[in-house]
Amino acid sequence: QVQLVESGGGVVQPRRSLRLSCAASGFTFSSFSMHWVRQAPGKGLEWVTVISYDGNSISYADSVKGRFTVSRDNSRNTVYLQMDSLRPEDTAVYFCAKDRSTLSPVWNFDLWGRGTLVSVSS
Amino acid sequence: DVQMTQSPSSLSASVGDRVTITCRTRQSISTYLSWYQQKPGNAPKLLIYRASTLQSGVSSRFSGSGSGTDFTLTISSLQPEDFAVYYCQQSFSPPFSFGPGTRVDI
Numbered sequence: 001q002v003q004l005v006e007s008g009g010g011v012v013q014p015r016r017s018l019r020l021s022c023a024a025s026g027f028t029f030s031s032f033s034m035h036w037v038r039q040a041p042g043k044g045l046e047w048v049t050v051i052s053y054d055g056n057s058i059s060y061a062d063s064v065k066g067r068f069t070v071s072r073d074n075s076r077n078t079v080y081l082q083m084d085s086l087r088p089e090d091t092a093v094y095f096c097a098k099d100r101s102t103l104s105p106v107w108n109f110d111l112w113g114r115g116t117l118v119s120v121s122s
Numbered sequence: 123d124v125q126m127t128q129s130p131s132s133l134s135a136s137v138g139d140r141v142t143i144t145c146r147t148r149q150s151i152s153t154y155l156s157w158y159q160q161k162p163g164n165a166p167k168l169l170i171y172r173a174s175t176l177q178s179g180v181s182s183r184f185s186g187s188g189s190g191t192d193f194t195l196t197i198s199s200l201q202p203e204d205f206a207v208y209y210c211q212q213s214f215s216p217p218f219s220f221g222p223g224t225r226v227d228i
Contacts, residue, residue: 035218037166045158045166045209045220061217062123095165107213108156110177112165 002026002111004096009116012086020081022096022113030054030074033105036081038092039115048094051079053103064090086120093117124149124212128221135226141197143224145210150190154214157186157195160223161206170195171213200226 008020022034036048049060049070058070069082079096094116097109125148135141145155153173158166168177170186173193183198197204205228210221 044223045160045211047211047216047218047220050216050218059216097165100168100171106171107154107216107218108168108171108211109158109166110168112167114165 004098004111004113006094006096006113006116009094009118011119011121013122014087014120015085017082017084018086018118020083020094020096020116020118022079022081024077024079024098027098027111028102029077031102033057033099034070034072034079035097035099035109036070036079037095037097037109037112038090039095040089040092043092046092049081050099050105050107052105083118086118088120091118091120123217124151124214124219126210126212126219126221128208128210128224130224131222132225132227134228135200136228137200137202139200141200141204141226143195143208143226145188145193145195145221147191147193147212151212151214153189154212155186155188155193156211156213157184158209158211158220159204159206160209166209169208197226 005023035050051070067085072079096113098111099105100110155173157170160166174186185196207223
């Protein structure tokens with residue numbers, strides 16, 4: 001079954017850390033770039049980060065640069081998002097998403113997980 | 123960063139109506155534009171990429187057009203399952219921003 005399943009969300013205090021995971025199945029995970037996209041409650045979509053198929057190329061949105069770190073383990077078919085120095089404005093549902101193209105990314109997303117909610121509050 | 127707008131922000135329509143949603147960017151992005159549909163509580167779904175290419179498995183009542191700075195998503199005959207929020211997204215340069223969304227209601 002082709003799917004992405006996120007986990008690791010929860011309630012966390014400001015300035016603390018949280019690590020999200022996204023487990024992939026049903027496709028050749030090691031051939032695709034992977035993205036994280038977030039959605040604040042009742043708001044629109046915000047692209048967060050992308051990691052290339054081999055982990056050698058990474059890009060971040062300015063809003064999370066220096067605080068979030070994306071990584072992947074192709075042996076476990078899993079991508080991670082380490083979130084440090086969390087702020088209330090990071091409160092959102094975090095989706096992982098698969099790039100539509102193999103190897104060379106095209107920066108659009110043809111498979112999404114159901115998302116995991118991160119709530120940053122004291 | 124590529125700034126994006128969508129119009130209208132919301133619209134009311136009936137089953138069978140032809141619906142058009144517009145997405146504009148402040149700089150040219152060629153045809154690096156995608157459209158997504160999101161229903162409440164669900165993840166977005168890719169409908170169109172490269173401005174006009176229909177994603178596999180998506181109904182042919184959805185179509186996209188445009189290039190440069192002006193793009194359109196058209197639903198030829200609105201069906202009950204099409205009531206949702208629609209987002210455009212640019213894949214021209216990072217950050218790969220989304221438009222603010224258009225809600226299509228009954």
